[in-house]
Amino acid sequence: MLIYGKEVREATKEKVKRIAQNKPLSLAVVQVGDEAASGAYINGMKNFGQDIGIPVTVFNYPATISEAELIREIKKLNQSPQITGIMIQKPLPAHMRDDVVVNSLDYRKDVEGIHNFNLGKIINREAGVRPSTPKAVISMLKAHNVPLEGARVTILGRSSILGSPLALMLMAENATVTVCHTRTRNLIDEIRRADIVVAAMGQMNFVTADMVREDTVIIDAGINFDENGKMFGDVHAEAKQKAKMASAVPGGIGVITVAELFDNLTLLGE
Amino acid sequence: MLIYGKEVREATKEKVKRIAQNKPLSLAVVQVGDEAASGAYINGMKNFGQDIGIPVTVFNYPATISEAELIREIKKLNQSPQITGIMIQKPLPAHMRDDVVVNSLDYRKDVEGIHNFNLGKIINREAGVRPSTPKAVISMLKAHNVPLEGARVTILGRSSILGSPLALMLMAENATVTVCHTRTRNLIDEIRRADIVVAAMGQMNFVTADMVREDTVIIDAGINFDENGKMFGDVHAEAKQKAKMASAVPGGIGVITVAELFDNLTLLGE
Incomplete structure (x- = not known):
């Protein structure tokens, strides 16, 4: 059964909207250069903010700006009382x-939760x-009533923005977590024994039907494009069909992340 | 085969001693109250420092000092150019x-590596x-030539000072890591399938011979005392005898940690 992110996104959106009515929130997006892909993402953020009454201001700097100059600009935003959260568009x-x-961000304005000080809070x-x-992965699992306590979770990928923090966050939810990566031996065993598989290694259709059980829950956090520009996840459609539940790509985790970023905005400021 | 920490400790000691000859290092220990156990630990640190020519100064405050006052004192130490590292004795x-x-520590003087900013660096x-x-666990494994790349490691315990950071540090060494805890189902399976088991849950003799294989490597990071004050690890002696290699308690990980703390002292200051 395919599961989608839209309802989770809308629920979080409503929650953030209610909070924003009583708390002045304002997001700054730092964009260096003007790559088309990042422009599309930023437009999505602006629209999301507009829907819920949160101003999103883009600060665009030329691709030739030096690191030191950019940091000086970020420090101005750190000090601006009008701005409560800052996102730095990558790459x-x-x-x-x-x-x-x-x-160089003030960690109290780090809406992405990727400043070292905020990452350290996950360990602590x-x-x-x-x-x-x-965050989106956990919201998706909870929204679909997937039990996390005692669940055996295999995460494919150990990145600093997904696999590593997710492992810690799922441990805090009392799951038993294994993190796999390119050097893992017997990767198929590790996938097959999991109650929940989170695929986040960025390899199109890597997880195939033979690797999953019929009672496996799959979260597909992969975003890959084929030669025609069509989007695919890390998990093959047949594996998703066989599994008990599997998040769609597109339309799954990806549509929730912007909402989680705005949810972070409501938590900042301490 | 039992393995011991003394050689690792001595090797690290020599390394730190050499660095200290060319770099002014000085450790402050913040002690609140005067519990006997922490006094013994602090004496161990002072002796270690003395052996290698690094001054260790204890700043003792009464148990009645307020949190705000203690933080003011720590901030003075943060600013003192004579002090390059600060340890806060717990509890x-x-x-x-x-x-x-x-x-409240300047993270550049956080010799224990437990400030949020420094913990975040592990994720990043x-x-x-x-x-x-x-750190001591990894030094012990490397000193005994235990291959980490691709190794299946089961960590028992998810604490912020051991299980959680160790999981990330072993992932960075290309191990495949599973973290278990009180809510893990089939804990015995998770132990039995591991190439390396790190026991750090604080339960005397919890891991028994039936749970381990003859080719398992065991790191016992448990410190427990029986009613007579005798020290025991988390792993039973029979399990250690059966395993390929197992760290002793006492005399194993515990004797390395002070050396690792001084090793951290050489890394601070950026």
């Missing part, structure tokens, strides 16, 4: 270090913002 | 919040200090 130009730029199990994709 | 009195006190795979017990 940044190759002459910049992502970690240095991200950590402190409340706060969380990276939006792992 | 703190019950009227203090550990996380607030720890995060940035170089830097790491909590000393998981």
Whole structure:
């Protein structure tokens, strides 16, 4: 059975909208250069903000701006009382270090939950913002009443924005979590023994029907494009059909992440 | 075969000693109250420092000091150019919040690697200090030439100072890591399938011989005391005898952690 993200997105949207009525929220998007793909993503954010009465302001800088100059601009936004959250659109130009730029944010305005200080809170199990994709994965599972306590979860991919924080967040939900990656031996065993598989390795249709059980729950967080520009996840359609439940691509995790980012906006400021 | 920590400790000690000859290092230990157990630990640190020419200064405050006052004192140490690293001895009195006190440290002086900003670096795979017990576990494994790449590791315990950061650190070493805890179902299966088991749940002799294979490598990071004050790990002696290799308690991981803390001291300052 395919599951979709739209209802989760709408529920979160309503929740954020209600909070925004009593709390002044305002999002700044830092964009360097003007890549088309990031423009589309930013438009999605602007529309989302408009729907719920939260101003989204794009600060666009030329692709030639130096790292030091960009950081000076970010520090101005850190200090602006009108702005309560800041997102830094990736990818940044190759002459910049992502970690240095991200950590120049005031962590209290880090709406993506990717500043080192906020990531550390995940290990320490402190409340706060969380990276939006792992947040979307957990919202999707909970919205579909998938039990997490004691569940055996296999995560495919160990990235700093998805696999690694998600592992910690699912542990905090009392799941038993295994993280797999390119060096994992017997990967198929690790997938087959899972109650829940989260695919996030960025390989089109990698997980096939023979790897999953009929009672497996699949979250497909992959975003891949074929030569015609059609979007595919990391899990093959036949595997999804066989499984008990599987998130669609497109229309699954991807449509929830923007809502989770705005949910983070409501949590910032401490 | 039992393995011990002494050689690892001595090797790290020599390494730190060499670095200290060219880099001014100085450790401050913040002690609140005067519990006997923490006094013994602090004496161990002082002796270690003395052996390698690194001054260790204890700043002792009465158990009645308020959280706000303690934080003011820590901020003075943050600013002191004579001090390059600060350790906050735990447990703190019950009227203090550990996380607030720890995060009042300048993260550049956080010799324990437990400030949120430094923990976040583990998720982001940035170089830097790491909590000393998981560091000791990895040093022990490497010193005994246990292959980590592709190894299936089961960690028992998900604490913020050991299980959780260790999971991320072993993933970075290309191990396939599963973290188990009180809510894990089929815990025995998870232990039996591991190439390496790290026991860190704080239950005396919990892991028994029937749970391990003859080719299992066991790291016992448990510290428990029986009614006579004798120290025991989390793994039963018979399990250790059966396994390919198992770290002793006492004399295993515990004797390495102080050395790892001093190793962190050499990494601070950026």
